Amino acid sequence: MKLIKSLVFFLIIFGISSVSNAERLKIQVGEAGSKKSTVVFSKPIGTSSINMSTLNSTITKNLEFSTYFQIIKNQSVNSSNKDLTTEASEKLYADGIEFLISGSTSKKSNNSDVVQFKVYFLKSFKLAFDKVYSGNVNNIANNFSDDFVKKLTGKKSIFNTKFAVTTDKVGNGWKEVYIMNWDGSALKRKSTHKASSLSPSWSPGGNQIVYSSITIQPKSGMRNANLYVHDLRTSKVTMLSSRPGINSGGSFFPDGKSIAMTLTQGGVPDIFRIGLNGSIIDRLTKGPGRAMNVEANLSPDGKKLAFSSDRSGRPMLYVMDINNKVPKRLTFAGRYNSAPSWSPDGTKLAFAGWAEGHFDIFTINVDGTGLKRITQKKRSNGLWSNNESPSYSPDGRFISFISNRSGKKKLYIAKSDGSSVIPINQGDRYNYYHAKWSPFLR
Amino acid sequence: MTFGEESKKPLVYSVLLHLSILAVLVVKPYFSKEVKPFQKSIKVDILAMPEKDQKIVPILPDIEETVEKKDDTKKASKPKTTPVVEKLKTQTAQKEAKKEVSKKEDKPVEAPKETNTEMDAFKKLNDLKRKEKEQEALEALKQKQKEIKGNRLSKGTGLIGVEKIEYTNYKEVLHAAISTDWELPKWLLESNLQAVVEIKIDHDGNLVYKNLVQSSGNKIYDEKVMEAIISASPFNPPPEKFKSIVMYEGVVLSFP
Numbered sequence: 001m002k003l004i005k006s007l008v009f010f011l012i013i014f015g016i017s018s019v020s021n022a023e024r025l026k027i028q029v030g031e032a033g034s035k036k037s038t039v040v041f042s043k044p045i046g047t048s049s050i051n052m053s054t055l056n057s058t059i060t061k062n063l064e065f066s067t068y069f070q071i072i073k074n075q076s077v078n079s080s081n082k083d084l085t086t087e088a089s090e091k092l093y094a095d096g097i098e099f100l101i102s103g104s105t106s107k108k109s110n111n112s113d114v115v116q117f118k119v120y121f122l123k124s125f126k127l128a129f130d131k132v133y134s135g136n137v138n139n140i141a142n143n144f145s146d147d148f149v150k151k152l153t154g155k156k157s158i159f160n161t162k163f164a165v166t167t168d169k170v171g172n173g174w175k176e177v178y179i180m181n182w183d184g185s186a187l188k189r190k191s192t193h194k195a196s197s198l199s200p201s202w203s204p205g206g207n208q209i210v211y212s213s214i215t216i217q218p219k220s221g222m223r224n225a226n227l228y229v230h231d232l233r234t235s236k237v238t239m240l241s242s243r244p245g246i247n248s249g250g251s252f253f254p255d256g257k258s259i260a261m262t263l264t265q266g267g268v269p270d271i272f273r274i275g276l277n278g279s280i281i282d283r284l285t286k287g288p289g290r291a292m293n294v295e296a297n298l299s300p301d302g303k304k305l306a307f308s309s310d311r312s313g314r315p316m317l318y319v320m321d322i323n324n325k326v327p328k329r330l331t332f333a334g335r336y337n338s339a340p341s342w343s344p345d346g347t348k349l350a351f352a353g354w355a356e357g358h359f360d361i362f363t364i365n366v367d368g369t370g371l372k373r374i375t376q377k378k379r380s381n382g383l384w385s386n387n388e389s390p391s392y393s394p395d396g397r398f399i400s401f402i403s404n405r406s407g408k409k410k411l412y413i414a415k416s417d418g419s420s421v422i423p424i425n426q427g428d429r430y431n432y433y434h435a436k437w438s439p440f441l442r
Numbered sequence: 443m444t445f446g447e448e449s450k451k452p453l454v455y456s457v458l459l460h461l462s463i464l465a466v467l468v469v470k471p472y473f474s475k476e477v478k479p480f481q482k483s484i485k486v487d488i489l490a491m492p493e494k495d496q497k498i499v500p501i502l503p504d505i506e507e508t509v510e511k512k513d514d515t516k517k518a519s520k521p522k523t524t525p526v527v528e529k530l531k532t533q534t535a536q537k538e539a540k541k542e543v544s545k546k547e548d549k550p551v552e553a554p555k556e557t558n559t560e561m562d563a564f565k566k567l568n569d570l571k572r573k574e575k576e577q578e579a580l581e582a583l584k585q586k587q588k589e590i591k592g593n594r595l596s597k598g599t600g601l602i603g604v605e606k607i608e609y610t611n612y613k614e615v616l617h618a619a620i621s622t623d624w625e626l627p628k629w630l631l632e633s634n635l636q637a638v639v640e641i642k643i644d645h646d647g648n649l650v651y652k653n654l655v656q657s658s659g660n661k662i663y664d665e666k667v668m669e670a671i672i673s674a675s676p677f678n679p680p681p682e683k684f685k686s687i688v689m690y691e692g693v694v695l696s697f698p
Contacts, residue, residue: 025694026693027693027696028698029620029698030621031698032631033624033626035625036628067628068629098627153633154633
């Protein structure tokens, strides 16, 4: 009884003291509105073999793609080798310009061409950025764009990333693996199997690509979906797994020393972990029964595995802890869900879902909440287009996907909420498949 | 288990449940980020002025002095009290013991030699009791004087009714004014930066003080925060009841 009395007394005193402190008015202002920053280029100065006009237009395309900037193109700003004066800065700022990019070319002592870029933050009349670049126009433009955005946001941008993709460019119904810049430029062939290749995927450092190709199995002499690793530094191609049946869907572990992939051991596809010498390290899925487990995709930290499985009757997505190997069903909606792709922070997955007779790209939180459709587009014939093979950009701001909305299967990039869709590689007549965004490469 | 114990059980559970609820309500504010506006205000009853013929008892300082003097007396006499009482108790016990012995021996009893001392002790005890009663009376008088109309402090009350509505409305007015001008360049929007600013607003709604309490660590973000506040000012004049609060206590703005 004494204890209860003491408790009541304590609570009363405590309660009184807790309400006796008067507080100030507190306001949570909330999310800010946003606007694009205005940028203008000064007239390039200097003479060299570098085409400044092409360089500036590539930078313009990059900066506009970032969605951060609005390039003012009609503004004519003269340049000089001297730093911007306060008066000139004030005048430009008064005209609504926030950043001035000034490029000048020159030759180094070894006769190589260089470009010096200065960026002025006009509001505070300060030189925000000053760096010298060399190389080809594309590299200079991408490196400068990357540096400029990083200077402002503190984060790396996608301007130096690439895509691994398969395309039918070589004809004969073959699909070979290619590498291209994020904007579709510099398309380079990486496989020469004269076969159908599929599911290319990057190693964590971006030096290797693992993919499958339906090539002749050495022992049987029969065509088989074999797994290859292509080292981009040495151009060496290694057949990593050629076991009878499917050898596909490779996904690197974060240490780059092993790969999760699908094998048909016993006639049913399951996911295994194999070393770079091709040996099996671990079996990650088994059944249940004769259920298929395919399309392995490891989370960025390598602790979780997303895959698709028909164990529930229809192909749905599952997420499994690598250690306890207990899968948890992630998707329940739609008739067919496939091709999971992790966001770089490991909180979301993008996937292709079959609904209303066509594929669309969806995103979902890793806990199964927040399912959202981010694509839905009709073709010119009035039918819904198919949108497949999603892949998050390494900064998590964008998602790429393959769509037949324009007729051919082409690569598109959208913001991760599905807005601001930009077509890539519209200028050619080829189809593109299985595009996978690289990690940061610079 | 008896019926009595069973019937007590619900009572014990009820007490424990209520205590738990009370504890949760008391502890919750310390873990909650939610701001409790104006947790306590003091209401002074100045509307009820003293009545015309009301007698005003002696002013407080005299009473204070009297009380102090009485306290001194009390303090002075107190050390003596305990030994006397103890002595009395001892003597009474001895007396009782002697009575028992005399009964057994059946002999005439002589008056004890210490009778005078006992009487003195009783007198002192009575004096002490009287002084304590006087002091209690003075305390009651002091309390009574405090509680006459026009001179009474009542307990603070929470913000309710119209005050609460006015408070919420003004908060919304400030929020709307600032958020209208709260704009960031797109490249800062995804940066997850945060800043806190303290402002003070005078009776006419003018911004008279602003201080960056917590910087975002990004100079441009901090500048944009300050720009939003400056562009939003002057604000609407605060309601009468909150003028001193927004002027002296200030307003804390958290961005975003």
